[in-house]
Amino acid sequence: MIDLKLVSYMQEELQRTPTKFQRYMYDKIIWTDRMIGLVGPRGVGKSTLVKQHLLNHEEHTDWLYVSADHTFFSNHSLTDLADEFVKEGGKHLIIDEIHKYESWSRDLKQIYDTHESLQVIFTGSSILDIRKGTADLSRRVLIFEMQGLSFREYLELFEDIRLPIYTLEELLAHQVKLPTDFHPLPHFRHYLAKGYYPFSQLDGYEIRLQQIMSQTIEVDIPQYAGMNVSTARKLKRMLHIVSKSAPFKPSVLNLSSELKISKNDVPDYMLFLEMAGMIGQLRDETGGLRGLGKVDKTYIDNTNLMYALADDLPNIGNVRETFFYNQMRVNNEIVSSKVSDFRIGDYTFEVGGAKKGKKQLQGMKNGFIVRDEIEYGHNEFIPLWYFGLNY
Numbered sequence: 001m002i003d004l005k006l007v008s009y010m011q012e013e014l015q016r017t018p019t020k021f022q023r024y025m026y027d028k029i030i031w032t033d034r035m036i037g038l039v040g041p042r043g044v045g046k047s048t049l050v051k052q053h054l055l056n057h058e059e060h061t062d063w064l065y066v067s068a069d070h071t072f073f074s075n076h077s078l079t080d081l082a083d084e085f086v087k088e089g090g091k092h093l094i095i096d097e098i099h100k101y102e103s104w105s106r107d108l109k110q111i112y113d114t115h116e117s118l119q120v121i122f123t124g125s126s127i128l129d130i131r132k133g134t135a136d137l138s139r140r141v142l143i144f145e146m147q148g149l150s151f152r153e154y155l156e157l158f159e160d161i162r163l164p165i166y167t168l169e170e171l172l173a174h175q176v177k178l179p180t181d182f183h184p185l186p187h188f189r190h191y192l193a194k195g196y197y198p199f200s201q202l203d204g205y206e207i208r209l210q211q212i213m214s215q216t217i218e219v220d221i222p223q224y225a226g227m228n229v230s231t232a233r234k235l236k237r238m239l240h241i242v243s244k245s246a247p248f249k250p251s252v253l254n255l256s257s258e259l260k261i262s263k264n265d266v267p268d269y270m271l272f273l274e275m276a277g278m279i280g281q282l283r284d285e286t287g288g289l290r291g292l293g294k295v296d297k298t299y300i301d302n303t304n305l306m307y308a309l310a311d312d313l314p315n316i317g318n319v320r321e322t323f324f325y326n327q328m329r330v331n332n333e334i335v336s337s338k339v340s341d342f343r344i345g346d347y348t349f350e351v352g353g354a355k356k357g358k359k360q361l362q363g364m365k366n367g368f369i370v371r372d373e374i375e376y377g378h379n380e381f382i383p384l385w386y387f388g389l390n391y
Contacts, residue, residue: 018052025144033142036144037124037130037143038121040125040146041216041301043148044148046123066094079114082118086115095122096122097125109140112141147277148197148198149196166390171387191303191388196305200304217236221235238269240309246279246300247282247321248298249298250281252266278301285335285336299318299326320351323387325342328387333345346366354371354372356370369381
């Protein structure tokens with residue numbers, strides 16, 4: 001019989017789950033697959049999304065939601081739970097924060113191979129551990145990765161302003177239609193500082209962000225890479241170095257000297273920070289496939305982290321580039337450009353303020369000037385905030 005403590009825990013969690021708003025990823029997940037993994041940085045709303053999926057089914061009797069850090073697992077295994085659940089007619093098992101269960105990859109493989117009638121959905125805040133473990137789950141699991149709120153989602157969640165998702169082509173063709181008397185710029189400025197995470201309206205937002213960074217750098221990455229405490233401190237120092245000058249032009253020699261680590265370790269440490277959602281690395285097109293090109297610039301992952309890391313206000317030019325890169329990477333393969341800031345397919349983008357001119361892109365086909373501090377654009381001049389409507 002399923003432990004009543006687990007059933008009570010599920011009911012309590014479901015009662016606290018908001019249902020009014022669903023993240024962009026909800027409609028992208030193939031919910032019918034036998035094993036589904038939802039991963040991404042800490043704090044972006046993965047747990048809420050899978051609980052909403054459960055609540056969208058009227059009957060919960062063949063569903064079970066558990067968290068991998070529940071005390072139940074101090075003397076029980078995931079496989080034991082799955083065995084018992086299937087015996088009682090269970091068909092859908094949701095396991096939240098599965099990276100907190102030590103042998104999760106091995107147990108999921110066994111559950112998949114043993115119980116053909118059981119669907120397993122799991123989340124993992126540490127994408128490092130999830131990716132490390134999926135080698136044992138090849139051909140068995142579909143992995144979906146979720147990022148923080150787009151500007152469009154922020155408007156809907158916190159301001160009750162609903163705008164559709166626009167494709168890149170629609171944005172460049174100025175097809176955005178705004179509600180009457182809606183002025184986006186005040187909302188946009190607030191979003192840049194305090195709008196990327198779904199918990200941004202809670203008290204102590206900055207403290208919560210600092211906790212996310214600490215947990216990621218001091219727990220998630222060291223656990224994945226087998227690092228000691230002193231190495232984790234160097235990761236934290238590396239993040240602050242990047243934050244001071246982002247977009248950061250990577251210099252392996254300078255970083256290795258300042259952090260007193262081997263130059264061979266620098267690219268690995270940067271990759272760990274990227275995979276954990278702390279930084280973003282803009283690559284050139286030489287690699288062909290996504291993520292294989294040479295790193296040209298390094299950004300803090302999102303603008304909210306930039307504000308949290310800055311001693312004062314962050315450089316507004318860096319904030320603008322970070323926003324553009326952060327929002328457009330979700331649905332587009334974005335690479336560096338030799339003549340401007342970014343390139344997406346055949347399009348080239350230069351990002352700047354309200355008076356940014358087109359001299360740099362003069363005569364270039366499909367070249368666009370992305371301007372901050374403007375509500376509307378025309379021709380090749382596109383408002384920066386538009387690009388927050390892409391997902």
